[in-house]
Amino acid sequence: MKTTIFQRLSIFFKYALMLLMLGLGITIIGYFALNIYELVFVLIKFNGYIEFTDMTKTILSSFLCFEFLIIIKEYFDDSSAIQFENYLYIAVTALVRTILVxxxxxxxxxxxxxxxxxxxxxxxxxxxxxxSKR
Structure with a gap:
């Protein structure tokens, strides 16, 4: 009897986590699209002066969104497994963004x-x- 309750709880949390990851993915896609729109808008309305800091923020935010989307895709592809290496890449990108801005x-x-x-x-x-163990 107890095992079925724990199994049901495990299944519930599995699907709740999947829904949360899906919602997070959709939110990040929206933010990524907004960053791309900002970049395209600046390039179309180019008037001879572009603020380097603003462009750098937007470009590096786009890279961060892209990396998060890759992690979410990997989550769904590899049956809820995310490799540690991806977190390291995101940390490096975030630190580079901070230094540049x-x-x-x-x-x-x-x-x-x-x-x-x-x-x-x-x-x-x-x-x-x-x-080598993967």
Whole structure:
């Protein structure tokens, strides 16, 4: 009797998580489309001056959305399994975005650069040791 209750709860949470991931995916697609629209709008209405910081924010936000969409696709393709490597890529992209957009403080930029270096080492180690087990 208890096993059927736990099995039902497990199935309920599985489908609830799938619905939440689907909702998150649709939201990110909307945000991604908004970023693409902003980029196209700026290129069409080009008047000789483009703010580098704004363009960088939009482009890197688009990359982050794209990476999140890849993770959500992987979630549905691989039966609810997401590889750790993808999280490392998202962290590197987010840190690069932060450095490119907010680079006025030297110490903050240095710390973020060291963080990116550590994450790149983690990616290399993950590919070398855990990647061979996949």
């Amino acid at each position: 907010y680079h006025s403080d030297f110490m903050k930029t240095l710390i973020l650069s060291i963080s990116i270096f550590i994450l790149m080492i983690a990616i290399i180690l993950y590919k070398r040791f855990a990647g």
